[in-house]
Amino acid sequence: MAEIKITTELDNRVFVPGETIRGTVAWEAAAGDSLHPEVRLFYFTHGKGTMDVEVVKTVPFPQAASRDTRAFEFAAPESPYSFSGRLVSLVWAVEAELWSGGPVDRVELTVSPSGKEVELYAHAEEELIQAQKKKLWFKVGGR
Numbered sequence: 001m002a003e004i005k006i007t008t009e010l011d012n013r014v015f016v017p018g019e020t021i022r023g024t025v026a027w028e029a030a031a032g033d034s035l036h037p038e039v040r041l042f043y044f045t046h047g048k049g050t051m052d053v054e055v056v057k058t059v060p061f062p063q064a065a066s067r068d069t070r071a072f073e074f075a076a077p078e079s080p081y082s083f084s085g086r087l088v089s090l091v092w093a094v095e096a097e098l099w100s101g102g103p104v105d106r107v108e109l110t111v112s113p114s115g116k117e118v119e120l121y122a123h124a125e126e127e128l129i130q131a132q133k134k135k136l137w138f139k140v141g142g143r
Contacts, residue, residue, distance in 0.1 A: 002029035004037070006096050006105045014110045015076035021109070025061070025096040026069040035064040039096045041074040047088035081112040085120035 009022040025039050042055040056077055061070045074094070083090050092109040110117050 002033060002098055002103045003027060004096050004098050004103045004105050006039070006094055006107045008094070008107055008109075013107065014115050016113055016115060017076055017078045017081075017111065019076045021074040021076055021094065022071070023094065023107075024069050024071050025105075027064075027096075027098055027103075028067045029098060031066050033066060034099060035066070036099045037061045037064050037068075037070070037096065039070075039072045039094060041077075041092070041094055043080065043082075043090055043092045045088050045090050047085070049088065076109075076111050082110045082117040083112075083120055084117050089117075 004025065004027040007024050007026070012021075015021055021041065025037065027035075027037060029035055038058055038060040040055050040058040042053060044054075045052045057074055059072050059074075061068070064070075072094075077092075080090055082092055092111045093106050094109065095104060095106040097104045112118060
């Protein structure tokens with residue numbers, strides 16, 4: 001049975017825009033399997049609505065042996081940032097595949113200037129709390 005595995009350098013999964021994403025892809029397959037291994041950097045959305053996927057860069061590994069390990073390197077993109085919201089989230093990932101429709105491994109990443117995914121609902125919740133406090137103040141004896 002064929003297998004493929006991604007490892008990021010120092011097991012790092014958080015990157016700021018422009019930082020280098022480094023790692024290795026290791027695989028093992030049966031002799032005679034038609035291999036076309038590649039690694040790709042992409043983002044996808046999930047949540048309500050249609051899932052969007054955008055492949056930013058693909059690196060093929062030509063002349064692949066049935067058992068091999070190859071290094072890869074990508075520049076963390078300037079945008080879009082990783083984010084999480086009530087209805088949709090955007091996730092960056094590095095994915096490796098041995099052949100189209102074959103074994104796949106994926107490592108999810110966070111890409112943002114702060115090193116944390118942007119939480120879209122955090123600001124909305126704080127605004128709601130402040131609005132509720134103002135309402136309460138007016139009811140209790142404010143103006």
